[in-house]
Amino acid sequence: MAALINPSILSADFANLERDLGAIANADYAHVDVMDNHFVPNLTLGLPLVERLAQVSPVPLDVHLMIEDPDRWAPGFAEAGAASVTFHAEAAQAPVRLARELRRLGARAGLALRPATPVEPFLDLLAEVDMLLVMTVEPGFGGQSFIDGTLPKIRRARAAIADAGLDVWVQVDGGVSRQTIERIADAGANVFVAGSAVYGADSPAAEIDALRALATSAQHVH
Numbered sequence: 001m002a003a004l005i006n007p008s009i010l011s012a013d014f015a016n017l018e019r020d021l022g023a024i025a026n027a028d029y030a031h032v033d034v035m036d037n038h039f040v041p042n043l044t045l046g047l048p049l050v051e052r053l054a055q056v057s058p059v060p061l062d063v064h065l066m067i068e069d070p071d072r073w074a075p076g077f078a079e080a081g082a083a084s085v086t087f088h089a090e091a092a093q094a095p096v097r098l099a100r101e102l103r104r105l106g107a108r109a110g111l112a113l114r115p116a117t118p119v120e121p122f123l124d125l126l127a128e129v130d131m132l133l134v135m136t137v138e139p140g141f142g143g144q145s146f147i148d149g150t151l152p153k154i155r156r157a158r159a160a161i162a163d164a165g166l167d168v169w170v171q172v173d174g175g176v177s178r179q180t181i182e183r184i185a186d187a188g189a190n191v192f193v194a195g196s197a198v199y200g201a202d203s204p205a206a207e208i209d210a211l212r213a214l215a216t217s218a219q220h221v222h
C-alpha cells in the first residue's frame with residue numbers, strides 16, 4: 001500500500017490559500033480541517049470556502065469534519081467537490097447511512113476516532129468506509145505533539161482490516177513529522193496528515209517528498 005502524504009492547510013496562510021495549495025502540488029491530497037467550535041474548541045472554515053478550494057486546488061481535497069451533526073452537513077462537502085469526506089464516530093447519529101450517502105455522491109467516506117476512542121466498537125463499520133482516521137492528538141489545533149499511546153490502536157485497526165480482507169486506508173492525523181512518521185508507518189498507517197511539519201518547512205514540497213520516503217521505507221520493514 002503506497003504511503004500518501006496529505007498536508008493540512010490548517011498550517012497554511014489563510015489569506016493565501018490558493019498559493020499555499022500550489023506549494024503542495026506533489027502531495028496526494030490536501031487535508032482540510034473543518035471545525036465548528038462545538039465538537040472541538042476552535043472554528044475554522046466552512047462549505048463555501050471548501051467549494052472554492054476544490055476548484056483551485058492542484059490536488060484532491062481530503063476534508064476532516066470536526067463538527068457536531070455530520071449527518072446533516074457532511075454530504076454537502078461531497079457535493080462541493082471534496083474527494084474524501086471524514087466524519088467523527090463520536091458525532092455521527094447514523095454512520096452507516098452517512099457513509100453510504102457520501103459514497104453515493106462520489107466521495108470516499110472516512111470514519112474518524114479521537115485519541116481516547118477505542119476502535120473495537122467500530123470494527124463492524126469498517127466494511128462501509130474507505131478510510132479510518134486515527135487522531136494522534138486531541139482534535140482542534142495544529143502543532144501539538146504526537147500521542148505515542150495511540151500506536152497500539154493503529155496496529156489493532158490495521159490487523160482487523162487485514163483479517164476482514166478489507167481495502168480500508170488507515171490515516172493518522174496529528175504530530176506527524178520526520179521524527180514520528182516511521183513509527184506510525186510501521187504500526188500500519190498508510191495515509192499521513194502533516195500540517196506544521198509541511199508548512200513550517202523551508203520547502204513544503206521537499207518536506208512532502210522526505211516524509212513519503214521515510215514512510216515508504218518504514219512500511220517495507222515488514
Ligand SMILES: O=C(CO)[C@@H](O)[C@H](O)COP(=O)(O)O
Binds near residue numbers: 010033137143
Ligand atoms: O485535525 C487536525 C487538528 O485537529 C489536524 O489535521 C492538524 O492540522 C494537524 O496539524 P499538525 O499536528 O500536523 O501540525
Ligand SMILES: [Fe+2]
Binds near residue numbers: 032173193
Ligand atoms: Fe485533521
